[in-house]
Amino acid sequence: xxxxxxxxxxxxxxxxxxxxxxxxxxxxxxxxxxxxxxxxxxxxxxxxxxxxxxxxxxxxxxxxxxxxxxxxxxxxxxxxxxxxxxxxxxxxxxxxxxxxxxxxxxxxxxxxxxxxxxxxxxxxxxxxxxxxxxxxxxxxxxxxxxxxxxxxxxxxxxxxxxxxxxxxxxxxxxxxxxxxxxxxxxxxxxxxxxxxxxxxxxxxxxxxxxxxxxxxxxxxxxxxxxxxxxxxxxxxxxxxxxxxxxxxxxxxxxxxxxxxxxxxxxxxxxxxxxxxxxxxxxxxxxxxxxxxxxxxxxxxxxxxxxxxxxxxxxxxxxxxxxxxxxxxxxxxxxxxxxxxxxxxxxxxxxxxxxxxxxxxxxxxxxxxxxxxxxxxxxxxxxxxxxxxxxxxxxxxxxxxxxxxxxxxxxxxxxxxxxxxxxxxxxxxxxxxxxxxxxxxxx
Ligand code: SF4
Ligand code: SF4
Numbered sequence: 313x314x315x316x317x318x319x320x321x322x323x324x325x326x327x328x329x330x331x332x333x334x335x336x337x338x339x340x341x342x343x344x345x346x347x348x349x350x351x352x353x354x355x356x357x358x359x360x361x362x363x364x365x366x367x368x369x370x371x372x373x374x375x376x377x378x379x380x381x382x383x384x385x386x387x388x389x390x391x392x393x394x395x396x397x398x399x400x401x402x403x404x405x406x407x408x409x410x411x412x413x414x415x416x417x418x419x420x421x422x423x424x425x426x427x428x429x430x431x432x433x434x435x436x437x438x439x440x441x442x443x444x445x446x447x448x449x450x451x452x453x454x455x456x457x458x459x460x461x462x463x464x465x466x467x468x469x470x471x472x473x474x475x476x477x478x479x480x481x482x483x484x485x486x487x488x489x490x491x492x493x494x495x496x497x498x499x500x501x502x503x504x505x506x507x508x509x510x511x512x513x514x515x516x517x518x519x520x521x522x523x524x525x526x527x528x529x530x531x532x533x534x535x536x537x538x539x540x541x542x543x544x545x546x547x548x549x550x551x552x553x554x555x556x557x558x559x560x561x562x563x564x565x566x567x568x569x570x571x572x573x574x575x576x577x578x579x580x581x582x583x584x585x586x587x588x589x590x591x592x593x594x595x596x597x598x599x600x601x602x603x604x605x606x607x608x609x610x611x612x613x614x615x616x617x618x619x620x621x622x623x624x625x626x627x628x629x630x631x632x633x634x635x636x637x638x639x640x641x642x643x644x645x646x647x648x649x650x651x652x653x654x655x656x657x658x659x660x661x662x663x664x665x666x667x668x669x670x671x672x673x674x675x676x677x678x679x680x681x682x683x684x685x686x687x688x689x690x691x692x693x694x695x696x697x698x699x700x701x702x703x704x705x706x707x708x709x710x711x712x713x714x715x716x717x718x719x720x721x722x723x724x725x726x727x728x729x730x731x732x733x734x735x736x737x738x739x740x741x742x743x744x745x746x747x748x749x750x751x752x753x754x
Contacts, residue, residue: 338491338607338615339528343499345619346632348395352419352623353405353660354380359457360464361387366417372399373422377429377600380417389465390455391417394602394621396424406659408645409463411652416660419623430598436506444473444514447595451514454594455601455663460584461646463664466591469581470514477579479517481508481543481588482560483524486552487650490667492605493585494528495617500589501534507588509541510595515581521546521564522585556725557582559696571723586666601663610635610670620661626668627657635670642671650728650741683736691730691740697723701730705743713750721747 356364362385368374374393382390400418407414431454434442452467460482485493496504512520522538524531526547538545546564558569560582567578575582586605593599603621613633620629626645630637637657644651645665661668691701699720707715716722721744730740 338489338609338617339494339498341491341495341615341617343492343495343605343617343619344632346621346624346629348421348621349624349628350421351400351625352393352395352397352421352621353416353625354391354394354419354623355405355407355414355416355660355662356381356391356402357414358391358409358463358622358663359387359389360462361385361389361468364388364391366402366415368399368402368417370399370401373397374399374419375424375426375429377431377602379600387465387468389452389457389467390600391622392429392455392600392602393417393419394623395419395421396426396428397421406655408652408654408659408662409664429600431594431600433598434510434595436509436596439509439513442513444516447510447514450595451591454590454599456587456590456594457601457663458584459586459590459604459663459666461650461664461666463662466583466587469576469583470511470591472576472581473515475576475579476515476517476581477519478565478581479508479511479515479520480560480564480575480580480582481511481520481522481585482557482582483522483585484548484560485525485528485585487667488552489609489615489669490607491615492607492617492666496585496589496605497524497528497531497534501531501537503589503592504534504585505537505541506596507590507592508538508543510591511583511588512541517581519544523548523560523564552727552729556696556727558725571720604661604663604665606661606665606667608633608668608670611672612639620665622663623660625658625660626654629661629668630657630670639672640670641673644669644671650726682738685736685738688735690733690735694729694733696727696729697725699723701740701744704747705738705740708743708747708750713747716747716751722751724748 362383364381364383366381368380376396378393380391380393397419400420402417404413405416448467448470456466457463483493520543522543523546557575561567561575561580569575569578590601608616616633627637643654645654704719704721724744728741
């Protein structure tokens with residue numbers, strides 16, 4: 313009987329109740345730093361928006377922090393060199409988010425006596441004197457994107473000063489396999505609060521809310537600082553995927569984001585807690601975004617929270633934690649629920665990589681071979697935005713794209729729950745992503 317499967321233990325109508333125990337103790341593991349890779353593969357586009365063009369050439373020597381690619385478009389976000397070294401080539405590689413080839417800069421690391429390149433910084437003590445527009449521009453120049461997984465350009469959301477009545481800092485971290493947000497709250501409270509204060513300066517909201525998972529426990533140091541700056545702390549029920557922007561806005565403000573609209577359209581700007589941290593590092597330390605925290609989960613190692621340079625091949629990360637890549641059957645990047653499988657361990661981590669899930673040959677993976685739909689309706693029941701994934705899948709299979717708007721395919725928040733609960737292992741999320749592209753391209 314399928315409902316006895318572990319995957320269904322926490323299932324509820326319109327979501328999936330994830331409690332702290334599912335995190336497997338990952339929130340107890342302190343961050344470790346993965347050494348810089350010998351070969352760094354940095355994709356020129358690591359955000360939703362305009363593609364970058366390279367500003368370096370093969371043969372160039374680069375410093376850590378030097379810009380590698382940029383765009384003049386409003387939705388462009390630059391990428392920077394995570395290590396010092398020499399550009400070997402600019403070539404195509406498997407992009408883990410696009411699940412297709414993407415253009416990347418290959419850097420052969422070299423020891424350098426020069427300090428990493430830094431951006432002009434701001435003083436936290438004089439934040440009130442900094443012009444909001446200058447702060448927004450500095451966030452862009454540092455290459456900061458949304459680090460909750462979507463990789464939306466952070467500067468674009470921070471420029472919604474006219475619309476923003478509420479700033480919501482999302483520290484809910486509802487994905488079962490990811491615990492790096494919790495660790496960040498324990499280890500880096502000063503920088504989180506500095507980043508939120510900078511965001512408040514840029515947006516000037518009426519209220520700032522720090523959303524955290526009820527079961528994640530207390531963070532006394534962080535909470536004391538948040539309260540001191542007038543930031544409300546909201547404890548949210550542990551349901552996946554209430555961490556998604558639109559559902560969080562509904563949960564906290566009682567406002568429904570209309571079909572085709574975005575949270576700023578109802579006055580809310582939502583940023584992930586890791587983004588707030590990256591904003592603080594960029595503005596007050598001049599650091600471009602070249603590394604991030606993530607959680608790796610493997611049966612052999614348990615959960616491990618890691619600082620990893622962007623562009624590090626997964627192979628290097630596996631070896632650091634003591635997993636032999638030849639023992640791995642499947643790998644997924646980003647979160648367990650939303651992430652995609654990667655074809656091999658040479659694929660590098662990107663700014664959006666919040667986690668790595670490692671499956672051995674003996675383990676069940678959510679990416680099994682598909683079987684026929686048995687019309688159980690689980691996917692419809694679990695969908696948090698109450699659309700009908702099975703009908704959208706069928707419309708896509710039959711080429712009935714004219715039906716997609718009526719089925720509200722564009723309301724999908726890409727949470728991955730429908731694929732996760734499907735007893736036939738149908739990759740519904742893939743059909744939903746294709747459907748959203750079909751709707752947007754008319
Ligand atoms: S991925 Fe989309 S369709 Fe599937 S459950 Fe989530 S919101 Fe619903
Ligand atoms: S797609 Fe999967 S979950 Fe949805 S009705 Fe068919 S078998 Fe059930």
